[in-house]
Amino acid sequence: MSNVYLYNNSFESLMHLISKIILLKNNPDNIKNRVNYEPNLLDNIIDLELKDTKELKLFLNSFSLDILHTVYYVYLSENDNKELIIYYFLKNALKYHNEIYLHRNLKCVNMAINISNYVGREAHKLKGFLRFKLLKNNFYYAEISPTNNVIEILSNHFKKRLKNEYWLIKDVNRNIYALYDKKNVYYLTDKEIVSLNLELDNKEEKFEDLWKSFFETVAIKERQNFKAQRNFMPKKYWNYILEMENRI
Amino acid sequence: MVIKMDLKEKLIILSDSAKYDASCSSSGSSRKNANGVGNAAYSGICHSFANDGRCISLLKILMTNSCIFDCKYCINRRSNNVKRAIFTPEEICTITINFYKRNYIEGLFLSSGIIKSPDYTMEKIIETVYLLRNKYHFNGYIHAKAIPGASEYLLKKLGKLVDRLSANIELPSDNSLKLLAPQKSVNKIDKIMTTVKENKSRFFVPAGQSTQMIIGASSETDLDILNKSEHLYNKYELKRVFYSAYIPVNSDKLLPTIKMPPLVRENRLYQADWLLRFYGYKVDNLLDKNNPNFNILLDPKADWALRHLDEYPKEINKASYYDLLKIPGIGPKSAQKIINARKVFKIEFSDLKKMNVSIKRAMYFITCNGKYYFNNAISKGFIESNLILDSKEKIESIGTQLTLFNE
Ligand code: SF4
Numbered sequence: 001m002s003n004v005y006l007y008n009n010s011f012e013s014l015m016h017l018i019s020k021i022i023l024l025k026n027n028p029d030n031i032k033n034r035v036n037y038e039p040n041l042l043d044n045i046i047d048l049e050l051k052d053t054k055e056l057k058l059f060l061n062s063f064s065l066d067i068l069h070t071v072y073y074v075y076l077s078e079n080d081n082k083e084l085i086i087y088y089f090l091k092n093a094l095k096y097h098n099e100i101y102l103h104r105n106l107k108c109v110n111m112a113i114n115i116s117n118y119v120g121r122e123a124h125k126l127k128g129f130l131r132f133k134l135l136k137n138n139f140y141y142a143e144i145s146p147t148n149n150v151i152e153i154l155s156n157h158f159k160k161r162l163k164n165e166y167w168l169i170k171d172v173n174r175n176i177y178a179l180y181d182k183k184n185v186y187y188l189t190d191k192e193i194v195s196l197n198l199e200l201d202n203k204e205e206k207f208e209d210l211w212k213s214f215f216e217t218v219a220i221k222e223r224q225n226f227k228a229q230r231n232f233m234p235k236k237y238w239n240y241i242l243e244m245e246n247r248i
Numbered sequence: 249m250v251i252k253m254d255l256k257e258k259l260i261i262l263s264d265s266a267k268y269d270a271s272c273s274s275s276g277s278s279r280k281n282a283n284g285v286g287n288a289a290y291s292g293i294c295h296s297f298a299n300d301g302r303c304i305s306l307l308k309i310l311m312t313n314s315c316i317f318d319c320k321y322c323i324n325r326r327s328n329n330v331k332r333a334i335f336t337p338e339e340i341c342t343i344t345i346n347f348y349k350r351n352y353i354e355g356l357f358l359s360s361g362i363i364k365s366p367d368y369t370m371e372k373i374i375e376t377v378y379l380l381r382n383k384y385h386f387n388g389y390i391h392a393k394a395i396p397g398a399s400e401y402l403l404k405k406l407g408k409l410v411d412r413l414s415a416n417i418e419l420p421s422d423n424s425l426k427l428l429a430p431q432k433s434v435n436k437i438d439k440i441m442t443t444v445k446e447n448k449s450r451f452f453v454p455a456g457q458s459t460q461m462i463i464g465a466s467s468e469t470d471l472d473i474l475n476k477s478e479h480l481y482n483k484y485e486l487k488r489v490f491y492s493a494y495i496p497v498n499s500d501k502l503l504p505t506i507k508m509p510p511l512v513r514e515n516r517l518y519q520a521d522w523l524l525r526f527y528g529y530k531v532d533n534l535l536d537k538n539n540p541n542f543n544i545l546l547d548p549k550a551d552w553a554l555r556h557l558d559e560y561p562k563e564i565n566k567a568s569y570y571d572l573l574k575i576p577g578i579g580p581k582s583a584q585k586i587i588n589a590r591k592v593f594k595i596e597f598s599d600l601k602k603m604n605v606s607i608k609r610a611m612y613f614i615t616c617n618g619k620y621y622f623n624n625a626i627s628k629g630f631i632e633s634n635l636i637l638d639s640k641e642k643i644e645s646i647g648t649q650l651t652l653f654n655e
Contacts, residue, residue, distance in 0.1 A: 102592045104603045128295040130349045161287050207346045217263045219298035222495050222509050228301025
């Protein structure tokens, strides 16, 4: 039998759970998100009570912002073992504090840093590659399909950048929407979006056309280099990059 | 003669004539969004990559491609018979804001041919940028060209509105400038750079100034060019010198005839420039009178290492930061990782791999805890041929991408 602990589909819940497991004597065999956990006869499921938010606060306060940033980014990845990596990373962080970043020879530390950098890199790329379209209803609307779950990072970016616009970002694969109403960002699922009118604003086509013309013109023919273009802007993003649509 | 044309046609003409400027960076500014549109990202953001593999970060356009000057190498020179266009300030604002809100761009790069007079041109640029900042409340990145010969008063006015200013030196020596761009003088460029340097602050050109040199239009060697760069970095505290491989757009008996732009040479200069700014190298470490040009087959650092094999191998667990940087394949990021890690454990070859420090190029030049990667002694020729094979791949796949050299 292996001991499996379940958390409730959020970073806070995972952190809370880990704070409790750390107090126990034994390391967990696995930690899983209840939402996509598939029951297994060999698993012994353990539910811990996760209500006391004071407890969680106290636990979070024992870590620097750097450390919380690292584990949050790991949490946003799709790594199968991310929960265990976070658990061991935090356990070591209680001992080493910010010095933990020097211990690259510890597997959990090295993996946490690498995964968190990977997530950060993808988020950074999408800050550039994401394309909004202006809809009739005055919303700027974008679709993305990132490898990692970076929609929250992107929302925090656009919340500052386009703070006086309405916008909506859809993660097509995960069916999550980030909706901004000039004040707050709301994360919604398919079911929570009752109706969505994607009709484009009258001027939208004109600006898309202008952008595509600019994109074609600004390249220097004598230096044409599609390979470099593909290296910097991987094909997996092209579906959602306006100017690459006709190249797919 | 400027005839009425639609926005798209103007955009095509005025981006086509701006594309030869190598600068694409949108970094170095942390301008906040003061309840308007946009902000700057300190590390810069690439929004797309053009078909030549170069990063697209800014809407790079000229206000007009009309020009009263006649610089020999320039497509927009007075004596060329090309279609001319001019944007109104409002038109530039409309495109910038609409592109920005759709997240196509980080901001605007605005340059211009010279119409009527340098002062008049500069006033038009200022009018445009002023509108963007104050009517449209745009807080995104703006890089403007300073027009040589415009008054200092106007330059100061422009500097308060933009994130970056640049004046292109274009040619690496005064003689070439006199020959090929007789109406631009070194003096005028020097004046601009001095003013920007003396006034730079959080509120004046916060992302600093840059310049560009055209490579291969005149006879200077790599040594001449790098000496010029070193001088510019020291004297004016430039953020960047961009190098732009000469692409023949005009035929003129004063200009060389070439088939292909010297892209590899351009890449070598970028690599060397990087070594000057971040690796503690000096120009005379890299080149000298007997050896005034870079090896086209090898990057400058590897080339230097091969000529100084007696200084290697370096011990990963002991070498200083600057010694680590002298190892081919090890950059500032990797060097920092190594320094951090060895505070708490002894680094082995397998640890380097784990830490994502590539040893593909470094392995010939290092030991880990006294161990060398190869069991037998290896020859200089062996190292050289392997490095060359490796660097050939790089030249093809990377070309001369500027974002490699993040500021
Ligand atoms: S001043 Fe500028 S635009 Fe005019 S010809 Fe010279 S380089 Fe070209």
